[in-house]
Structures are given as structure tokens and as C-alpha cells.
Amino acid sequence: MSLTIENPRAPRTRRSPGGVNWEKWGWVYMRVSGVILVVLIFGHLFVNLIVGEGVKAIDFAFVGGKYANPFWRIWDFAMLWLALIHGANGMRHLVNDYAANEKLRKLLLLALGGSTAVLLVLGSLVIFTFDPCPANSPADLLPSFCS
Numbered sequence: 001m002s003l004t005i006e007n008p009r010a011p012r013t014r015r016s017p018g019g020v021n022w023e024k025w026g027w028v029y030m031r032v033s034g035v036i037l038v039v040l041i042f043g044h045l046f047v048n049l050i051v052g053e054g055v056k057a058i059d060f061a062f063v064g065g066k067y068a069n070p071f072w073r074i075w076d077f078a079m080l081w082l083a084l085i086h087g088a089n090g091m092r093h094l095v096n097d098y099a100a101n102e103k104l105r106k107l108l109l110l111a112l113g114g115s116t117a118v119l120l121v122l123g124s125l126v127i128f129t130f131d132p133c134p135a136n137s138p139a140d141l142l143p144s145f146c147s
Contacts, residue, residue, distance in 0.1 A: 026089055033086045040079040061145055064132030073127055080123045088116040
């Protein structure tokens with residue numbers, strides 16, 4: 001009885017019909033997004049925890065004041081999208097490595113893609129539609145900083 005083991009260093013890439021190597025670009029994305037995420041996350045933590053009064057000062061009013069500036073909305077939007085896609089790409093690698101059954105692998109990848117899309121849409125909606133002082137709201141329900 002003979003057992004043949006494939007060469008582990010042999011190139012095995014999935015290419016699209018146009019010839020684009022998506023695995024290579026996924027690898028590049030993970031490295032670039034990881035470096036950018038380090039900057040975004042430490043900047044986020046520095047502003048929220050060190051510049052202000054610490055974690056005790058983070059409340060609805062703090063977020064409302066922060067989101068009054070479009071810069072922080074774009075900062076959080078970039079952090080959301082980069083982190084979710086970075087994490088989903090990492091999970092995709094795990095599914096591809098450990099799901100031996102082809103149907104199960106495709107189902108898991110579909111669930112991963114769907115959940116990532118839903119979280120990206122919901123997170124983006126929260127970031128860009130957040131209004132601490134909505135118009136036509138009863139004054140007793142509004143925060144104290146709303147006029």
C-alpha cells in the first residue's frame with residue numbers, strides 16, 4: 001500500500017476567470033489593514049481614555065459631542081470597516097483550513113459573508129445617523145445638553 005503526500009510548498013491558488021489572485025490580495029489586505037488598525041485603535045483609546053477624564057466620562061453626551069465633529073465619524077467608520085473585514089478575512093482562512101466538507105465550507109462562508117454584511121450596514125447606519133438631539137422630540141426625553 002502506497003500513500004502519496006502532496007508537496008506542501010506547491011503553489012495552490014484559486015484564481016478567478018480574469019486571472020486575479022484573490023488570495024494574494026487578501027494577504028496584502030490583512031497586512032495593510034492591520035497596520036492602519038493599530039493606529040486607529042490606539043488613537044481611539046488615547047482620545048477616549050487618556051485625553052478626557054477616563055472611562056467614567058464616556059456616556060451618551062461624550063459620544064454626542066464627539067460625533068458632532070465629522071472627523072470622528074469618519075475615524076470610527078474606517079475603524080469599523082477595516083476591523084470587520086479584517087476579522088472576516090481571518091475567519092475565512094480558518095473555515096478554508098478546517099472545513100473539510102465542501103458543502104459545509106460553502107455554508108459557513110455564506111454565513112460569514114452575510115453576518116459581516118449585516119454588521120457593516122448596521123454599524124454604518126449607527127455612525128452616520130446618530131443624532132443626540134432629534135427634532136420634534138419631547139424636551140423631557142432629550143439630554144441636558146440639547147437646547
